[in-house]
Amino acid sequence: MANYRLTLCYDGTRWKGWQKQGNTEQTIQAKLEALLTRLLDQPVEVAGSGRTDAGAHAKMQVASFRAKTDLETEEILAGLRRYLPADIGAISLEQVEPRFHARLSCTGKTYVYRIWNSELPNVFERHYLYHIQEPLDVAAMRLAAEDLCGTHDFRAFCSLKKFKRSTVRRLEAITIQELGPELRLTFTGDGFLYHMVRILVGTLLAVGRGEKSPRDMADILASQDRRQAGETVPACGLCLETVHYTR
Incomplete structure (x- = not known):
C-alpha cells in the first residue's frame, strides 16, 4: 500500500468548499475521491491539509491518500489531469513515506x-x-x-x-x-x-x-x-x- 502526496490548485468559485458533505457532491474532496476511486479501481479516501471555504481558492492545496496499484505515479497524475474539471489542477504527485499525512504533517x-x-x-x-x-x-x-x-x-x-x-x-x-x-x-x-x-x-x-x-x-x-x-x-x-x- 503506497502513500501519495498530491499538490493541487483550484478556482473555488463554483465549489462548496474542500470538505465532502452528505448533501452535495460539489466539493473538491468529493470530486477527487470519486475520480481516484475510478482511476485506481478501489475505494480511495483523500485527506487535505485543511478545509477551504465555499468560494475560496487555492494556489497550493496538499492532499494525501493511500492505494495499492500497478499504475506508475506519472500515469495516475496524467489521469487526474485528463479527467479533473478545468477549475481543478493537479500540479504534482509523488510517493512519500508512510507516516506523511497532509494535515497532521503540516506545520x-x-x-x-x-x-x-x-x-x-x-x-x-x-x-x-x-x-x-x-x-x-x-x-x-x-x-x-x-x-x-x-x-x-x-x-x-x-x-x-x-x-x-x-x-x-x-x-x-x-x-x-x-x-x-x-x-x-x-x-x-x-x-x-x-x-x-x-x-x-x-x-x-x-x-x-x-x-x-x-x-x-x-x-x-x-x-x-x-x-x-x-x-x-x-x-x-x-x-x-x-x-x-x-x-
Missing part, C-alpha cells in the same frame, strides 16, 4: 486576501477580489496587524460557537501590500480557525474605515467574543497560497 499555511479598493469596476477579476469603494486608512490597518501577530487565543476570530479543541494559534506575520488600487493581505501562521482569516480581514477593514482603532486589537483578543471582531468578509478574495512542511 503552517499562508493565505492571501485580495481587496479591490476603487470606485472603478474590475470585471475580469471579480471572482478573486472583494470590491470596496470607500477609502481606507492602510497605515492604521498595518498598526492593528502588528498587534494581531504572535501567539494568541483567537476565539474571537472564529465563527464556531462550540469548541472541542484549543483556539490558540500563532500568527507569524501579516503583511499589507498596496498594488495600485489593490490591497493584498498575506497571513502566515501555524494554523487557522474556521473563518479566521476572513474575520481578521473584516476586523482590519473596520480599522481602515475608522470604525475600530488599532488599540482595540488586544481587547478583542482578550474578550474571546466573536461579536467584538469585524465582519466575515466574502470568500471570493481568499486564496490558500502555500502549505508548509518541514520537508
Whole structure:
C-alpha cells in the first residue's frame, strides 16, 4: 500500500468548499475521491491539509491518500489531469513515506486576501477580489496587524460557537501590500480557525474605515467574543497560497 502526496490548485468559485458533505457532491474532496476511486479501481479516501471555504481558492492545496496499484505515479497524475474539471489542477504527485499525512504533517499555511479598493469596476477579476469603494486608512490597518501577530487565543476570530479543541494559534506575520488600487493581505501562521482569516480581514477593514482603532486589537483578543471582531468578509478574495512542511 503506497502513500501519495498530491499538490493541487483550484478556482473555488463554483465549489462548496474542500470538505465532502452528505448533501452535495460539489466539493473538491468529493470530486477527487470519486475520480481516484475510478482511476485506481478501489475505494480511495483523500485527506487535505485543511478545509477551504465555499468560494475560496487555492494556489497550493496538499492532499494525501493511500492505494495499492500497478499504475506508475506519472500515469495516475496524467489521469487526474485528463479527467479533473478545468477549475481543478493537479500540479504534482509523488510517493512519500508512510507516516506523511497532509494535515497532521503540516506545520503552517499562508493565505492571501485580495481587496479591490476603487470606485472603478474590475470585471475580469471579480471572482478573486472583494470590491470596496470607500477609502481606507492602510497605515492604521498595518498598526492593528502588528498587534494581531504572535501567539494568541483567537476565539474571537472564529465563527464556531462550540469548541472541542484549543483556539490558540500563532500568527507569524501579516503583511499589507498596496498594488495600485489593490490591497493584498498575506497571513502566515501555524494554523487557522474556521473563518479566521476572513474575520481578521473584516476586523482590519473596520480599522481602515475608522470604525475600530488599532488599540482595540488586544481587547478583542482578550474578550474571546466573536461579536467584538469585524465582519466575515466574502470568500471570493481568499486564496490558500502555500502549505508548509518541514520537508
